[in-house]
Amino acid sequence: MTSVAALTAPLPTDVSPDGVALLALERATQDRPLGLVALLAEAAPDVDGVVLVARDEDAVVGMASARLLGSEAHVIRLAVEGAHRRRGLGRALLDGLVAWASRTDARALVLEVRAGNDPALALYAVAGLVVDGRRPRYYPDGEDALLLRCPIPVDGGGR
Numbered sequence: 001m002t003s004v005a006a007l008t009a010p011l012p013t014d015v016s017p018d019g020v021a022l023l024a025l026e027r028a029t030q031d032r033p034l035g036l037v038a039l040l041a042e043a044a045p046d047v048d049g050v051v052l053v054a055r056d057e058d059a060v061v062g063m064a065s066a067r068l069l070g071s072e073a074h075v076i077r078l079a080v081e082g083a084h085r086r087r088g089l090g091r092a093l094l095d096g097l098v099a100w101a102s103r104t105d106a107r108a109l110v111l112e113v114r115a116g117n118d119p120a121l122a123l124y125a126v127a128g129l130v131v132d133g134r135r136p137r138y139y140p141d142g143e144d145a146l147l148l149r150c151p152i153p154v155d156g157g158g159r
């Protein structure tokens with residue numbers, strides 16, 4: 001059975017099963033992968049952030065993180081392990097970030113994505129994110145970044 005939930009204390013270490021899985025996901029999906037401490041610190045609750053993990057049974061097979069900056073929730077990571085893609089986990093993680101953002105002061109969820117990242121752009125399109133700008137040659141290999149945004153419905157429940 002799959003599930004999505006926020007990562008809570010005690011946080012994984014780089015030798016725990018969750019930590020090993022998160023590092024493997026980071027190395028498989030990032031040009032310049034972070035270590036576990038930096039990866040989790042970027043979106044820690046004490047900086048108004050969140051880390052969500054998707055599990056298949058107990059194993060971490062996906063993660064998403066975001067941080068509140070002013071009135072915008074910035075997506076830091078969204079990744080699903082290769083063998084678990086196209087099963088709705090990316091969408092569930094994205095929906096989880098929107099739900100988190102709706103409990104903050106965020107009025108929009110924003111992110112940057114490679115202009116040629118077709119799977120991610122397809123996911124964002126079905127989830128209702130719209131292209132809001134382009135940063136030419138944003139990535140070290142010269143690829144453009146697209147800026148995507150979706151408004152956040154007001155939850156009304158507060159934090």
Ligand SMILES: CC(C)(COP(=O)(O)OP(=O)(O)OC[C@H]1O[C@@H](n2cnc3c(N)ncnc32)[C@H](O)[C@@H]1OP(=O)(O)O)[C@@H](O)C(=O)NCCC(=O)NCCS
Nearest residue numbers: 029078079080085086087088089090091113119120122123
């Ligand atoms: C982008 C990513 C997170 C999508 O995760 P996922 O779990 O496969 O996505 P989902 O199964 O929830 O897909 C939901 C919908 O998005 C669209 N979609 C997702 N991947 C797609 C693909 N490869 N081709 C076409 N459409 C795709 C489809 O409409 C899909 O619905 P469907 O399967 O019913 O057709 C995953 O491909 C990934 O981890 N990529 C590497 C990391 C990355 O690029 N992250 C984004 C950084 S901004």
